[in-house]
Amino acid sequence: VLNILSFNRHFYIYGLVALLVIILIKVYFSIPDFAFWIIIVAFLYGLVMPLIVSAYVYDFSDYYSLRWLNQFNLKDKENQKIININAGFDETSFLIKEEFPQSELTVLDFYNPASHTEAAIIRARKVSLVYPNTSKISTNHIPHQDNSADLIFMLSAVHEIRSNDEKILFLKECHRICKPEGKVIMVEHLRDTANFLAFSIGFTHFFSRKVWEKSFKKAGFSSFKERKFTPFMSIFITTP
Template sequence: METTRRKFQGVLNILSFNRHFYIVGIGILALITISHQLFEWPDLLYWLIMAAFLYGLIMPLIVSAYVYDFSGYYNFQWLNKCSIDESKIQQILNINAGFDETSYIIKDKFPQADLKVFDFYDAKRHTEPAIVRARKVSIVYPDTQQIQSNSIPLNDQSADIIFLLSAVHEIRVHEEKILFLKECRRLCKPDGKIIMVEHLRDFPNFLAFSVGFTHFFSKDVWKNAFKNAGFTSCKEVKFTPFMSIFIYTP
């Protein structure tokens, strides 16, 4: 399967999956422009409001292009920071929320390993419009299994690596996150690793996504979830100012 990405595929995905946000934003800009023509209000206020709305529409696309199209996220060179001996990896799990751009790349990266792919998407629980649209265009890796987030059908301590790549924030309820991470801990070998990559609800992502940064969770929320799931060892590595790689071991 070809794993080469199209130019600007990341930013085009953002536009496609979040088009409701951009349609509303452009509509509001049009209303502001019309009201400025019909009513007398200060030009400075008008341009400040226009600048704020344009910033909110354009900056997420710029940052998304940087992170997903130009930073090397999809060539997985950032794995060098995770201290992985590729020759010892036998079983890999890649768990997503129904949008999968990484499984074929992971298989190319670890050709000797058995890769199992799981999708925890639940239409009743995970209701974000963006992920609903993303699922419709996602490439499905062969034999991907649909699962409940609290039940993954594998034996204890069977996985060397569990990848959670920009997916677990779709689990919005904290208690569900904890149950999911407990399952991941059960599956992970004692010397295995859980590798989670996420945007955080922090200042750089606020600058990037404005109010959209609330779609993500803070570092403290993730640390609390992993702690309550039984993990004690954690390493965080920044991948661009906007994404964090969390490496957990049982």
């Protein structure tokens, strides 16, 4: 939650300034009390509810313990190749290595300052932990051999690829490098009712289940399964 406040502080500053302006208008002009309090409650809801939900989803859940991976019966073993892909803010690579100490972990970062221009991700990169030997990649090419990865993790990252065509190209690359019996595990918020209630207009930063399913199928994946991690977060597991 502290990270969210820090990375998105411009939104909270704008919101508090707008709230102050509304209060000043109420002081100097005649506004019906009912309308005034509706506006105040709406503003406070929009500012506070995302923090409450984020605390629930991240800080007070098992998200960072990775216990939610147990349901997929993933095994740690020698000669297993795991790839973790992030969008410039890496919260999970060290955790994945702890969970799979015998496996070979490669970390890839597809952040592109020309197209990924949101202030939040720029600030996040400045404080992000960097896993040793993290490689910079482009979304249209992952420099790994065909059928070489056993597991590919994409945890709260791929929504930063805003273009649907770019998403499909990126997922095609994931399909290419993943072994036929391998798995791609993606975690994302969705553009759905639960996340609208949590983040109001901010839920447009995410994509719907339909968009993700269509993108994975166009990229060539043969399966697409969803499991919920809290009502606000979805785990997608796919196979080539």
